[in-house]
Amino acid sequence: MKPTRPSAERIARLAELADLHTDWERRHLDQAAFRPEGRKEGSDYQQHYLDVNPPVEAEDEFHRLAEQVMELGTTP
Numbered sequence: 484m485k486p487t488r489p490s491a492e493r494i495a496r497l498a499e500l501a502d503l504h505t506d507w508e509r510r511h512l513d514q515a516a517f518r519p520e521g522r523k524e525g526s527d528y529q530q531h532y533l534d535v536n537p538p539v540e541a542e543d544e545f546h547r548l549a550e551q552v553m554e555l556g557t558t559p
Contacts, residue, residue: 511541
C-alpha cells in the first residue's frame with residue numbers, strides 16, 4: 484500500500500496538538516515525578532531518556548484538551 488500524505492486539516496490539528504503538549508508540559512513539569520528506579524548503576528537514563536509521571540489530574544487535563552483539538556468528543 485502506497486503511503487498517502489495526511490490532509491492539510493489533519494496536519495494542522497497535529498501541529499496544534501504538539502503546541503498543546505509543549506504548553507501543557509511547561510505548566511506541569513515541576514509537578515512530575517522523576518522515577519529512575521530499576522536503572523542500572525551508572526545508567527545515563529537522565530541524560531538520554533527521561534520518564535516523568537504527571538499527577539493524574541494533569542494527565543486527565545491533557546487528554547481532555549487533546550480530544551478537543553482532535554475533535555474526538557469522547558470526554559464530556
